[in-house]
Amino acid sequence: MEIQRESMEYDVVIVGAGPAGLATSIKLKQLNPDLNVCILEKGSEVGAHILSGNVFETRALDELIPDWKEKGAPIKTKVKKEKFLFLGKKSSLSWPTWLLPSVQKNHKNYIISLANLCFKQVTWELIKKEIKKIVLNLV
């Protein structure tokens, strides 16, 4: 007996609706809105497998979606104060943050839920703005 399998054709199939997969799909559609892009995600919903608590540097998002603030991205809480501590058994030693390398300084960054950003990113960027034809398959 010959097995009949349904098949669908896409120009690009991206595995994983994490930050990388979502950003790639958005960029591809920005470059060519006619591309047929499909994201495969094994989680029960987008964001289900994404870490939550996150200190977020916005540089990459600034390039991808410059008006993310106006578009209501769930990125609201700016880092106001930071401490770098060496923890001992009974006490801790505070290290001056101005002595830290720049990659460890977070004063311009945001404290966010990455899962929420991934989930909302799909709703506000891909669905609300109707960048159509990105097919999201939960596998």
Ligand SMILES: Cc1cc2nc3c(=O)[nH]c(=O)nc-3n(C[C@H](O)[C@H](O)[C@H](O)COP(=O)(O)OP(=O)(O)OC[C@H]3O[C@@H](n4cnc5c(N)ncnc54)[C@H](O)[C@@H]3O)c2cc1C
């Ligand atoms: C403990 C910890 C703390 C961190 N804290 C920070 C922080 O504060 N700030 C920061 O900027 N970064 C932080 N990071 C790093 C950040 O989480 C990652 O850089 C980022 O999540 C990577 O995104 P990604 O899309 O490459 O992969 P992931 O976020 O891992 O997403 C991959 C997606 O692919 C799906 N998937 C995997 N395999 C398959 C498959 N076979 N089929 C279908 N779907 C699949 C998964 O379900 C998931 O949704 C932290 C990481 C860890 C581990």
